[in-house]
Amino acid sequence: MENSKVEDLLSKINTLLDEAGTKINAADNLQILEALRVEYLGRKSQLIDILKGIKDAEPSQKAKLGQRSNLAKSQIENKIQEKIKQIKEKELKAIELQEEIDISIPPSGIKKGHKHLITTTIEEVEDIFMRMGFEVHYPYAIDDDYHNFESLNIPPGHPARDSWDTFWTEQGKIAITHTSSMQNRILSQQKPPVRAIVIGRCFRNEATDARHEHTFTQVEGVYVDKGITLPDMLGTLKEFFSKYYKKDLAVKFTPDFFPFVEPGGMMSLSCILCNGEGCKVCKQTGWLELLGCGMIHPKVLEMAGIDPKTYSGFAWGFGLERLIMLKNNINDIRLFNSGDLDFIKQF
């Protein structure tokens, strides 16, 4: 075979190699690659034709062309394999991207809840008192004897302690029986005028029924300044209740005993259901007895470092659930913590 023919064939192999390389690079799926494999490496491919055509070549020419075309074959095969790998990787990535879980996406199909009636009422009560110049405090759920009792003029052994069925911890601490537990801290930490409310959960170790719960919410209030009198207290509470019940209400003070106030008493509200006319809820009296209150006992002021000769003040404490029950016609206090969704969803 003429040497120039051999050269022609060699350059043809190079051209085929280039051509195949370009097409393989451009291929974007496995079917195209398979077609290219058939075209360039199959039995009817041009490379095979070339090999068939060198039967009459001299052994050295045969060897040269054979080696060159075999090399071209394996180069094309490698390129195809490489490309297959690339395409598969790309496909996998696309799948991964599709299946990737984005944990920041809000869940769909789950119904949003809403704030509990007690929470929204706490916010409402805070709002009313803050507009009246009171600051808001929260109690410690577990407190000590001094803050829950002693600083409120209830020394150890005092019979008044029996009024509060108390949960004690093994270390002698108390699950607070009332939010009055913050009075001493508030009064000793700031100079009068002091206007503050304390809202939080209280605990009583007593049997439960429609009116009593072991865990409930109390709103304590204190107001200390020069020249504060009982009418200031009645005016303040009348204002609060009229805002909360959205109607003008009358208030009444009936003497009663609490160790931390003198005089102490119960405050009643003209019945919000019958407007004082007399109904089942107010037992035909026209009044609802709602809270304990009074003028802060001089001893309590003294224990907080306030001179009772210069300053006076009032304090009150009411149960939040009772207020809500009257407003929303709820007849069992145990419903609040029952987890009964039918009840909760109504508000």
Ligand code: DAH
């Ligand atoms: N701490 C009392 C209780 O839980 C309620 C109370 C009554 C608070 C009179 C007061 C008050 O501040 O002056 O039974």
